[in-house]
Amino acid sequence: MSEQTVKSIPDIDRDSLYILPLALVPFKTPAMQGARLIKNVRLSSVVEIYKGKGIGSGQVPIESVGKAFGWPAESSHPDRVLLDRLAELPSYDVYSLRILFRHYGIPVTDYTELRLSEQKKEELTEYMREFTRPLIVQAYGEGDMAFQDYKDVIMLFRKPSVERAREKLKAMAKQLEIDLSEVPDFLEDYGDTFLSVSYFRQCTDQIRPTVTEFLKSMGDIRGKRQFKDDKTLQNAADKIELTVRKLMDAVTDRFEEFDAETKDM
Numbered sequence: 001m002s003e004q005t006v007k008s009i010p011d012i013d014r015d016s017l018y019i020l021p022l023a024l025v026p027f028k029t030p031a032m033q034g035a036r037l038i039k040n041v042r043l044s045s046v047v048e049i050y051k052g053k054g055i056g057s058g059q060v061p062i063e064s065v066g067k068a069f070g071w072p073a074e075s076s077h078p079d080r081v082l083l084d085r086l087a088e089l090p091s092y093d094v095y096s097l098r099i100l101f102r103h104y105g106i107p108v109t110d111y112t113e114l115r116l117s118e119q120k121k122e123e124l125t126e127y128m129r130e131f132t133r134p135l136i137v138q139a140y141g142e143g144d145m146a147f148q149d150y151k152d153v154i155m156l157f158r159k160p161s162v163e164r165a166r167e168k169l170k171a172m173a174k175q176l177e178i179d180l181s182e183v184p185d186f187l188e189d190y191g192d193t194f195l196s197v198s199y200f201r202q203c204t205d206q207i208r209p210t211v212t213e214f215l216k217s218m219g220d221i222r223g224k225r226q227f228k229d230d231k232t233l234q235n236a237a238d239k240i241e242l243t244v245r246k247l248m249d250a251v252t253d254r255f256e257e258f259d260a261e262t263k264d265m
Contacts, residue, residue, distance in 0.1 A: 011117035017203060020092040022047075026109050027079050029069050037086055045087035062087045082106065095196040116199065127198035130259075131191065158184045197258055204251055211248055215241060 009021045018039035022032050036048045040059065047065050049058040060068050062083060071077035089100050094114045101108050108114070116124075173180040221227060222237050 009113075011119050014094065014115070014117045015120040017091055017093045020086060020089075020097070024108060024113055025082065025086065026107055027082065029071075029079050031069060032079060037083075037092070039092070045089075047083070093199070095199065116195070120199070121195070124195060124198040124202060127201055128191075128194060131194040131262075194262075197255070201255055204248075204255070208248070211244060215244060 009023060013019045013021045013036065020037040022035045022037055027033060032047075036051075037045055038048050038059070040046050044061075046059040046061055049060060049068075051057045065071075065083060066073065066077060066080050069079075071080055085104055085106055089104075090096070094116060098111070098114050100106070101111075101114075169183055170180055173183050176183070176186060178186060218237050218241050222234060227233050
């Protein structure tokens with residue numbers, strides 16, 4: 001995998017839940033470097049060979065990829081083994097991939113490329129304020145400290161501007177049982193956890209209106225006169241609605257639990 005290939009990965013691919021640029025994985029077949037593994041509308045993993053305006057999306061089922069690339073049918077090609085592992089992963093967001101790649105022993109040339117785009121990080125600044133604001137207040141007081149993103153906050157701690165802040169940072173370091181010089185690095189690593197939560201919270205906020213509209217449509221369908229006596233349809237609609245509501249409630253509960261656990265940290 002060349003550095004140029006990795007750097008050319010579009011931001012939309014880096015930031016997606018359902019797109020895995022195969023340039024991130026060291027396939028032996030050169031043509032695989034420009035392809036993407038995606039979750040289609042059925043949430044099945046397929047290899048997307050091409051996509052463009054006016055030409056659509058060229059999707060190949062996993063079981064047919066070997067034939068498309070001329071892999072021997074009678075043996076287990078190493079790229080096919082690797083592709084099968086990737087296809088089983090439940091999500092392709094960078095945070096899940098960091099964990100899943102290590103767990104399943106999937107090789108990656110450069111783990112540092114498993115990161116959100118700079119544009120996405122900027123989008124998440126507002127979500128991160130819940131984390132950064134208490135840190136600034138703890139070190140600098142209630143004064144309004146201007147910052148653009150989390151990197152600016154880290155810089156405040158790397159180069160504290162007032163003596164009072166230095167003393168508070170010493171107290172923070174003592175409480176964490178680390179050296180004063182290690183506080184910025186600790187906060188940077190810890191901030192990445194909050195960044196990941198912010199990312200998933202934004203994903204949830206983006207789909208919530210669609211889910212609400214979907215549930216409303218389900219109610220409208222069940223209320224149609226021609227469907228009221230269709231028990232099969234009514235039962236199916238009830239199960240679908242219950243499943244969707246439970247999933248959304250579970251996700252919301254996770255965020256609330258995280259907020260409660262980290263509020264006083």
